[in-house]
Amino acid sequence: MSAPSVLCAAAEIALNRYLRLESSVIEDCARLSGRCIEIALPSASLTMAIEFIPSGARVMPESPVPADVRVSGTPSSLLTALRAGSGSGIPAGLDVQGDVELLGEFRAMVARVGFDPEEWLAPMLGGVAAHRVADGLKRIFDWTRGNTRRMADHGAEYLREETYDLARGRDVGEWIEEVEDARDALDRLEARLRRLENGGNDAPATGREHA
């Protein structure tokens, strides 16, 4: 299903405001003018298309021309792909069909835009106040991000160590090694049985069988 037009408009307004923070990115949009990326979110049954134009990009519910590249995945995998830039490869869970280079260029453009909240706030609040507000916001953001990560770590530890709902990495590793050992022992046993069945004459001797 195509995304509602108002959702596309909101996405377009946000994307263009972001891209216009960096003038060289707009030049790249002009260079890519007419090329199109189709984005599908199967979990939400939504598709939308981003077409590059000289002044940025327009977002439409359907691609007006055959899309150069089609990207399908979860919202988080799409965000990860955009946040990580083009140098980090395509994240897991993202299905890309078509011109991967165009997607790479778009990711590089998004990554190249540096959003500086201080610069954005300065005209409204003045330089000193903008610095303090931006610094305060950064601290709150860092604190929230750190605590969220710690909470996830502690939750996982509780599920591993206290309730045993999750297996520990070390236990899983040991278990895998034991399975490998059991598989090797089974192979050896099968080889010995074959040798006994054949009277111990025709089976090729290998180091593994005498281990």
Place this chain on the structure above:
Amino acid sequence: MSEDAKSQDKPGSTTHFGFQQVPVGEKRQRVAGVFDSVASKYDVMNDLMSFGVHRLWKRFVIDLAGVRAGEKVLDVAGGTGDLSREFSKQVGPRGLVVLSDINAAMLGEGRRRLADKGVVNLPIVQANAEMLPFAEESFDCITIGFGLRNVTDKDKALRSMCRALKPGGRLLVLEFSKPTSQTLSKIYDQYSFKLLPLMGRLVANDEASYRYLAESIRMHPDQQTLKSMMDAAGFGRTQVYNLTGGVVAVHRGFRIE
């Protein structure tokens, strides 16, 4: 070409003025009469009639237009200059915003309001949207907010605006349209034909003009028809954005080479 426009090509043909049929040549004078009458109370009535939501609709148009510094913008039927004022901030000193309207009283009101807000360097042009007096490929963006339904020959106006746009330039039409839900449509009808003329009588002392407003909205092409008209006038990539359940719609089209 729409049926409306075809009928206007014939001598002695008529067009609609609200629910009435009037000679084509008479509509312009009648519309001018309406706006001469409401100009001084135009913004107060807009706030009252839309409960202030018209500001959000206009904000959406401004954001969707995505005007950049240095661009040239034409605000057709710009009336009291709400859109022009915002665009003039966005284009900066290197850009240009032209406020145009066919009605001198509305332009006078717009000039006064812009001056009150400190915007004095903005060209104001009295012009008919059907025959814009600008060279071909003059503007990066053209907007027409709540004006197209009052234009006698909408097809001609759309072609005229397309001609004045640079290749790749965009036209945004903000206009009342058809609600997408039956329930909302019924409520909207009651509001338009009972409450709106009453408010017009009490606040602006002009019931007839606000009755015309409700009637002209009903006679205006619906979303898909207007989209087809824009496509026929030479626009491409035309998109429709329904706001407030389709009570208002924004159409955006681009002049494709």
